[in-house]
Amino acid sequence: MKEDESNWFSKWEDELPLPEDLTPLSQTLITPDLAIAFDIRTPNHHQKQPTPPPSQPNSGEFDSPELVAGGDEPARTLKRPRLVWTPQLHKRFVDAVAHLGIKNAVPKTIMQLMSVDGLTRENVASHLQKYRLYLKRMQGLSSGSGGSGSAGDPVTDHLFASSPVPAHFLHQGRSNSDHFMSYVPVAALQHHQQMGPVVGNHGQLQQPRYGQIGHFGSQRNEHPFVNRQNQQPVHRVGTPVHGSVAPAAYVDDLESANGRKVLTLFPNGDD
DNA sequence: CAGCAAATAT
């Protein structure tokens, strides 16, 4: 029996796919922009062809191959792939809303504050809508008196459930005076590419970092159960905060396995 | 433009 164990272990080891064999997380898929540029989305259903514009008044009849090298970003008015709201991204969203206050938490502002490259107002609006519904639902059933039903947290909404909801967000009919408007650390002005949602294997945007390659258990981070080694190469906050708020000092924290680490990442002092 | 409900797409 012991031998068996070492046996399968050996085999297991042997059959372990090499990193090179694994899906090259950042590659493979045709570059999203390229794909959309060519309008060659995934072979899906019969996508209706909406009035294909007569292209450019080219003298010839073939399209201009410079389409890609055109310099101008084609990815501007074309349909982007579905954005996938990963917990981290959602966290940013929540934090942004939390710090803006319900009153200023409108799609436009949120989007700007998040300063996530590639995120559009529509994205936020859509997500915000669902998020609000989620909050409402929660309140609704949390008032259950004598309820013997509420047993823990039924994984209702996967995404929202795993987000450290700031606590308040409950729309209290509180028309209190708004506190000082926090200046917007317009990080969006940075030409730096922060975390740009990238297209996944199909056409879904997913986050570049935080990609878990493990095939063990479930790929999805349903609940924090996987104890991964928090090793972030690009995680340096060298400067011991001295009082100045650096927009680039984002410390995207990883939630602890079972300890809800509610750490606000924005330089907030409000509330 | 923001918010919402429903439909639609992936």
Place this chain on the structure above:
DNA sequence: GATATTTGCT
């Protein structure tokens, strides 16, 4: 089937 996006309306 779950989600995100879009649509229509206010």
